[in-house]
Amino acid sequence: MSADTREKINWSNVKTVARTDLKQLIQAKDFWVPMSLLGSFFFIIIPAILLVTITKIGSVDVVSNISQTLEVLPASARDQIQGDTPGGQTGYALAVFLFAPVAVIVPLTISTAVGAATIVGERERGTGEFLAHSPASAREIYLGKLVASLIPGYFTTVVGFGAYSLIVNLTVGPEVGGWFFPTQQWWTMILWVLPPFLAICLSLVLRLSARVRSTAAAQQASGLVSLPLIMIAYSQSTGVLFGAGYLSIYLGAFAWAVAIFSLNRGVRSVTRSRLLGVAAGI
Amino acid sequence: MNSPMTRDFLVNVSSVNRSFGDVQALTNLTIEVPKGSISVLLGPNGAGKTTAIRMITGALTPDQGTVSVFGTDPGGPDGASVRRKCGVVSAKPSLYDRLSGWDNLRYAAELYGLGKGKSADGRINEAAVQFGIEAALQYEVGGYSTGMKTRLALARAVLHEPELLLLDEPTSGLDPESANAVLELIRDMTSDGQTVLMCTHLLLEAEGLADEVVMMEHGTSLIWGPPSDLARKYWPADSVRVSARNPEAMDALATAEGVVSFDRSGDTASFEVDSLDRVPEIVGQLVNLGVELTAVKPFNPTLEDLYFAVRKERSAPVNGESTPPPPPGALPRSEESARPTAKSAQSLQGASK
Numbered sequence: 001m002s003a004d005t006r007e008k009i010n011w012s013n014v015k016t017v018a019r020t021d022l023k024q025l026i027q028a029k030d031f032w033v034p035m036s037l038l039g040s041f042f043f044i045i046i047p048a049i050l051l052v053t054i055t056k057i058g059s060v061d062v063v064s065n066i067s068q069t070l071e072v073l074p075a076s077a078r079d080q081i082q083g084d085t086p087g088g089q090t091g092y093a094l095a096v097f098l099f100a101p102v103a104v105i106v107p108l109t110i111s112t113a114v115g116a117a118t119i120v121g122e123r124e125r126g127t128g129e130f131l132a133h134s135p136a137s138a139r140e141i142y143l144g145k146l147v148a149s150l151i152p153g154y155f156t157t158v159v160g161f162g163a164y165s166l167i168v169n170l171t172v173g174p175e176v177g178g179w180f181f182p183t184q185q186w187w188t189m190i191l192w193v194l195p196p197f198l199a200i201c202l203s204l205v206l207r208l209s210a211r212v213r214s215t216a217a218a219q220q221a222s223g224l225v226s227l228p229l230i231m232i233a234y235s236q237s238t239g240v241l242f243g244a245g246y247l248s249i250y251l252g253a254f255a256w257a258v259a260i261f262s263l264n265r266g267v268r269s270v271t272r273s274r275l276l277g278v279a280a281g282i
Numbered sequence: 283m284n285s286p287m288t289r290d291f292l293v294n295v296s297s298v299n300r301s302f303g304d305v306q307a308l309t310n311l312t313i314e315v316p317k318g319s320i321s322v323l324l325g326p327n328g329a330g331k332t333t334a335i336r337m338i339t340g341a342l343t344p345d346q347g348t349v350s351v352f353g354t355d356p357g358g359p360d361g362a363s364v365r366r367k368c369g370v371v372s373a374k375p376s377l378y379d380r381l382s383g384w385d386n387l388r389y390a391a392e393l394y395g396l397g398k399g400k401s402a403d404g405r406i407n408e409a410a411v412q413f414g415i416e417a418a419l420q421y422e423v424g425g426y427s428t429g430m431k432t433r434l435a436l437a438r439a440v441l442h443e444p445e446l447l448l449l450d451e452p453t454s455g456l457d458p459e460s461a462n463a464v465l466e467l468i469r470d471m472t473s474d475g476q477t478v479l480m481c482t483h484l485l486l487e488a489e490g491l492a493d494e495v496v497m498m499e500h501g502t503s504l505i506w507g508p509p510s511d512l513a514r515k516y517w518p519a520d521s522v523r524v525s526a527r528n529p530e531a532m533d534a535l536a537t538a539e540g541v542v543s544f545d546r547s548g549d550t551a552s553f554e555v556d557s558l559d560r561v562p563e564i565v566g567q568l569v570n571l572g573v574e575l576t577a578v579k580p581f582n583p584t585l586e587d588l589y590f591a592v593r594k595e596r597s598a599p600v601n602g603e604s605t606p607p608p609p610p611g612a613l614p615r616s617e618e619s620a621r622p623t624a625k626s627a628q629s630l631q632g633a634s635k
Contacts, residue, residue, distance in 0.1 A: 126375075272341045
């Protein structure tokens with residue numbers, strides 16, 4: 001074990017590293033403008049168009065056809081569907097059950113993009129030299145980078161989730177007897193299940209970022225790593241939404257355990273020699 | 283400077299080896315930096331100077347050997363306490379281009395434990411004023427000139443008032459005027475008791491600045507010590523350079539009384555004398571012999587002379603042995619670098635009349 005990993009964590013250093021990274025991100029319009037568009041697209045534009053179309057559409061046949069597809073949902077999910085009209089039921093089902101990937105894809109994509117560049121970026125810009133000579137330990141730098149990568153994705157999700165809730169309640173709410181969203185399953189997913197998946201993804205992405213030679217390579221490799229994780233998170237999130245009882249709690253707990261283990265292992269990936277770009281294999 | 287017997291060394295790098303894969307970056311490197319001095323690591327690109335600096339802050343750890351800074355191993359558990367007392371300016375300024383100058387300094391202030399309060403802000407302003415960068419602090423560093431970046435990097439390095447400043451080619455990419463200003467600022471720092479260790483491959487830059495030099499090549503320290511002591515080892519006797527329109531006539535000097543060694547190359551001859559007091563007499567003899575002298579200069583070896591002498595000695599072994607120090611006139615150097623001191627020049631001017 002290196003000296004750095006034995007040192008007590010100075011949380012002030014962690015905060016400083018994270019805040020400085022976030023400040024740079026805010027300055028980088030070329031990064032946050034497309035990422036905001038991505039969030040808007042998944043959380044606002046697509047749901048708004050679909051839900052408005054379904055709940056306000058004139059053709060009863062079309063809505064009936066769509067509502068028939070709800071038969072594929074598990075019985076536990078079908079039992080939860082509210083609404084008296086086919087349009088209302090379809091809107092409810094779409095809003096509550098079928099937009100789960102929205103909440104998964106956006107934060108994982110944004111956090112992966114930030115995390116992939118975070119350590120290799122320091123090396124490429126030459127600022128890794130400053131950090132390597134600084135009193136901050138490698139562990140503090142790692143945690144700072146982790147927080148700085150986690151916040152943009154999760155922040156976009158929270159803001160997008162708020163906007164999505166508003167759209168759902170405004171479009172589907174009148175058809176099912178009032179505001180109903182977020183449901184308990186969505187709260188569980190956003191607050192309990194999604195964060196550990198984000199952490200697992202970032203623990204892998206930061207490891208890659210510490211090891212590869214360039215940001216481009218980090219982005220590519222991170223895409224490969226995060227894609228299966230997105231699929232797993234998507235399927236698990238859908239299960240959480242479909243299911244009932246303690247399933248989501250157990251799933252979240254398991255994901256947290258994996259995340260903590262993975263993050264703990266990931267601490268070792270950030271070393272001063274890697275910040276300098278002189279470690280073997282870089 | 284302290285005397286050698288009572289020297290207090292802030293940095294002790296002892297017999298350090300370090301490799302990166304198949305590349306041996308440092309081999310048996312030894313460096314000692316006395317407290318309150320300006321020590322200069324001299325060497326060509328790739329000599330291992332930057333790696334040595336990285337060892338001193340604990341950014342890298344040695345494969346073999348020991349590093350002690352302020353009596354502590356910088357690569358050990360207490361490495362942070364060492365780094366907190368060091369200020370580093372790396373070869374590239376390592377600044378965050380997307381942040382303002384102020385934010386760059388604030389980042390360092392917080393990491394080096396100055397906090398965020400008014401006193402930290404005051405210290406940031408002081409450091410910026412010291413390096414004349416205060417007017418640009420609100421702008422993004424990406425728009426700074428090279429000189430401004432170097433000044434900001436220096437301001438960042440001294441922000442927490444470090445006891446040891448490590449400067450890796452701090453004038454790299456600067457115009458001569460800015461480079462001189464930076465060197466002047468470095469000189470000022472040691473007057474406040476700080477210790478400076480600077481890397482450079484520019485010999486003229488180190489000239490007059492270095493209290494101590496360490497000459498490095500291929501990751502190893504060739505020689506180290508105060509420049510005057512080192513020069514004395516290579517040129518134990520006083521030497522003089524003379525030029526003439528009829529240079530062959532100067533060869534008679536080889537057997538002149540008091541001349542320890544003689545060497546002539548083209549129209550310039552160099553000779554060592556047992557005492558500089560003999561020079562007027564020798565010049566008189568040359569004039570009497572009909573030598574049409576065009577220049578008489580004392581040879582005060584510069585760092586450049588020393589550097590090439592050391593490199594020549596170390597890199598050209600003959601039959602397994604090192605070549606002896608070259609005679610004073612045989613060095614590959616320009617006439618301009620032989621700068622007489624005011625005193626000796628005066629005495630020689632008198633002698634040549």
